[in-house]
Amino acid sequence: MTLDTPLDQWLHSHPLLGQLTRLEPLSWFNPALAPTAQALGDVPLTRADVDDASARLDRFASYLRAVFPETEASAGIIESPLLPLPHLHAALCAEANLPVQGALWLKADNLLPISGSIKARGGIYEVLKHAEDLALAGGLLTPGMAYSTLDSDAARAFFGQYSIAVGSTGNLGLSIGIMSARLGFKATVHMSADARQWKKDRLRACGVEVIEYASDYSVAVEQGRQQAEADPRCHFVDDENSLNLFLGYAVAARRLQRQLQAADIRVDAEHPLFVYLPCGVGGGPGGVAFGLKQRFGDAVHCVFAEPTHSPCMLLGVYTGLHDAVSVYDVGIDNRTAADGLAVGRPSGFVGRSLQRLIDGYYTVSDAQLFRLLAQMEATEGYRLEPSAMAGLPGFVQVLQEQQGYRQRLGLNEQRLANATHLMWGTGGSMVPDEEMHAYLAQGRKLLAGH
DSSP: OOTTSOHHHHHHHOTHHHHHHTTOOOEEEOTTOOOHHHHGGGSSOOHHHHHHHHHHHHHTHHHHHHHOGGGTTTTTOOOOOEEEOHHHHHHHHHHTTOOOOSEEEEEOGGGOTTTSBTHHHHHHHHHHHHHHHHHHHTTSOOTTOOGGGGSSHHHHHHHTTOEEEEEESSHHHHHHHHHHHHHTOEEEEEEOTTSOHHHHHHHHHTTOEEEEOSSOHHHHHHHHHHHHHTOTTEEEEOTTTOHHHHHHHHTHHHHHHHHHHHTTOOOBTTBOEEEEEEOSSSHHHHHHHHHHHHHHGGGEEEEEEEETTOOHHHHHHHHTOGGGOOGGGGTOOOOOSOGGGOOSSOOHHHHHHTTTTOOEEEEEOHHHHHHHHHHHHHHHOOOOOGGGGGGTTHHHHHHHOOSSHHHHTTOOHHHHHTOEEEEEOOBOTTSOHHHHHHHHHHHHHHHHTO
């Protein structure tokens, strides 16, 4: 079927589209899921590529430590903590009438240094990769040299000959803009209408040019792409298709593996790991999922979470149309308080490359995001932005699914009792207090009415 096929025919062949277009929260577990050893071949990258990206971040650690004091404690490595959520786990199980089994954890990318979101992984990595390529070619760096030497007027003048552009709903723009400007690049961030004002203000304060649009993410991306095409010295960060962004995210898996080992958490067939990843265009969750599958194989189960008003990846994978379909094509408005996930058209690269690696997809209403945000703060004391909360109800979706998914994968009661559930907290630490208080007030009001 194609986009020319009438919607009623699509609804007949793909019944979940009815719920999707009515903006009803739903879950869909992937019938095309394949053994990891087979499905990894769909991705045009290897473990060696991820190892290379990890080594590059290690080389830049001395520079990051020199220019960003917040990375001092981690010796210049951009990483987030792994935090248990026992009280919230118990509360959500009670609400869903589920036994408290397994464990629920937060991968707190909301606490990542420099730009406070998961985009600090891929975004900063891509800028560093581009800077290294230019510096090596221009003789500014030589193999074996300490990269802290890039913290100099000479280096900033060198990078000032070049520019970097990106289209963003907010968080990717923050990571690209902050890192690019600090190195000395001329940075431009094309921001969609749903981007938060405070993110625009933060970028401008760092010396980044911010161009605002009344339209959505896709228009901002296209304008950024056109800017780069018109300037041979401008590097465009393509959130939809960039392999470097993808690899920067994938490095997270090896770091998480060490954290799980340090916490004495086993991951194997009898002790499965479920990871719930908020999804916008798909690059961040896709890269993390790819890295996790390389590390843990069939013992890890990755599930993507999207707002009911912006379910672009679910729509693309479910219909098989990927980036050939937009939520607008089926009458969905792409308007959500989860600004980081407000994307109408998914990455075709991620959708096609990972369509046999992702276990499932589900959608969450804005009201539920605010409610969960308030519950997180009340039970555990952590503050995240609305989009980051999308991963929290994932474990309930898995435990309540009625599509034969658990049976098909042999996820019996004993294995589920041994499971570790991990929500990926994609952002929130940079949200201004005034805005966070407004989020919490809205969430608390919803909680009180529950």
